[in-house]
Amino acid sequence: MFTNLLKEVGRGKRGARDLSYDEALLAADSILEMKATPAQIGAFFVAERIKMESVEEIEAFVAVCRKHAYRAPIQEGLDCAGPYDGRKKTFFATFPAAFLLASAGLPVTLHGMPSLPPKWGITLHDLLREAGIDPGGLSRGQITKAAEGTGVLYVPAEEWCPPLKALRSIRVELDMRTVLNTAEKLIDYSYSPYLTFGVYHNTVFERMAKLANNLKYRKALIVQGAEGSEDLFIERPTRTYFVEEGESRLHIVDPDAYGLETALPDVVWTPAVQLRVSEAVLQGRGHLAFVNQVLLNAAVRLQLAGKVESVEEGLYTCKALLDDGAAWELYRKWQNVMRSEGVLSLPN
Structure with missing residues (x-):
């Protein structure tokens, strides 16, 4: 699955497309849980850098980062x-x-x-x-x-x-x-x-x-x-x-x-x-x-x-x-x- 997502963002400046929010969630999950290989992760990061991340893609990465983080309502500010x-x-x-x-x-x-x-x-x-x-x-x-x-x-x-x-x-x-x-x-x-x-x-x-x-x-x-x-x-x-x-x-x-x-x-x-x-x-x-x-x-x-x-x-x-x-x-x-x-x- 991750390889398919990598292909979508890695088709070059003209061929690459933004991932949907759900697709980006899958990609972020594969990366943050290290299910993808280091080579695949590096390739994804470079491809996204060339394409430029969409709002939905960044939001998905935020959501997965939050899922794996310790978060607590310690103070409201x-x-x-x-x-x-x-x-x-x-x-x-x-x-x-x-x-x-x-x-x-x-x-x-x-x-x-x-x-x-x-x-x-x-x-x-x-x-x-x-x-x-x-x-x-x-x-x-x-x-x-x-x-x-x-x-x-x-x-x-x-x-x-x-x-x-x-x-x-x-x-x-x-x-x-x-x-x-x-x-x-x-x-x-x-x-x-x-x-x-x-x-x-x-x-x-x-x-x-x-x-x-x-x-x-x-x-x-x-x-x-x-x-x-x-x-x-x-x-x-x-x-x-x-x-x-x-x-x-x-x-x-x-x-x-x-x-x-x-x-x-x-x-x-x-x-x-x-x-x-x-x-x-x-x-x-x-x-x-x-x-x-x-x-x-x-x-x-x-x-x-x-x-x-x-x-x-x-x-x-x-x-x-x-x-x-x-x-x-x-x-x-x-x-x-x-x-x-x-x-x-x-x-x-």
């Missing part, structure tokens, strides 16, 4: 779905923003894994390791305890969805983007009603908006952000798609409209620098560009989830939480709970 292949040239604003949002009463789910192709950038896993936490060594109970105490849930995706770990070697050998690069970000480990999802090209806005609707998120913000992430730019406007109740519309978020547009300093990013800048922002003493970027992203996400009426109100709320130390205190609490298991040698 916002899922931040950024690229698992990481960052090379930009600040991980979503990391400190998560603690700012949680301190404002909006629980946040983050998730990731060790770096992947095609970017091979710095990941959230790397930031946690710099903070003295071994994300792969944490039990579900420990992770859940940290989330229940702080509102920030970090999911090591390969541990909570084991087929992703089983497929890593094939993805590394291919060294290219596959359908999993999208599907793995939408597993939604905590049944979040709100989603912010990063894309690299604006040509996929409509497809991803349709996918977010099909997956029944209450509201979603599709962001053409920094390095394909869910992070809004601070030095220029960002193109986004706002999705709600089957409707979607283009929305430009311009930092200059809020007096926040700021030139970015030249930074050579390493995991240590990412963590240092994140912690400086949470302490209210970071570079203005990165403080403003975190404030803008947090304010827009608070508005998305209905916690504030406007971005301006969100900015006021978030600035106060940075100034009074609430976000930093919450981060330190989360860090201490996460360090009590899966501990690495702490940085100096």
Whole structure:
């Protein structure tokens, strides 16, 4: 059966066709359960990459990933779905923003894994390791305890969805983007009603908006952000798609409209620098560009989830939480709970 499906997507640019949702379910099941051979799986990924995955095909892969993942309604909040292949040239604003949002009463789910192709950038896993936490060594109970105490849930995706770990070697050998690069970000480990999802090209806005609707998120913000992430730019406007109740519309978020547009300093990013800048922002003493970027992203996400009426109100709320130390205190609490298991040698 898998061979027949492979032939349908692998007939070349002109002859290939999109699979139906049911056919894509069969293909995804064969791949995630490793019923297909590594050669067949690799061929399918390449064929889909050439053809370009349809919404129904991605949705099917999301459904099968979810079936094989540990998912629990730990908290009702916002899922931040950024690229698992990481960052090379930009600040991980979503990391400190998560603690700012949680301190404002909006629980946040983050998730990731060790770096992947095609970017091979710095990941959230790397930031946690710099903070003295071994994300792969944490039990579900420990992770859940940290989330229940702080509102920030970090999911090591390969541990909570084991087929992703089983497929890593094939993805590394291919060294290219596959359908999993999208599907793995939408597993939604905590049944979040709100989603912010990063894309690299604006040509996929409509497809991803349709996918977010099909997956029944209450509201979603599709962001053409920094390095394909869910992070809004601070030095220029960002193109986004706002999705709600089957409707979607283009929305430009311009930092200059809020007096926040700021030139970015030249930074050579390493995991240590990412963590240092994140912690400086949470302490209210970071570079203005990165403080403003975190404030803008947090304010827009608070508005998305209905916690504030406007971005301006969100900015006021978030600035106060940075100034009074609430976000930093919450981060330190989360860090201490996460360090009590899966501990690495702490940085100096």
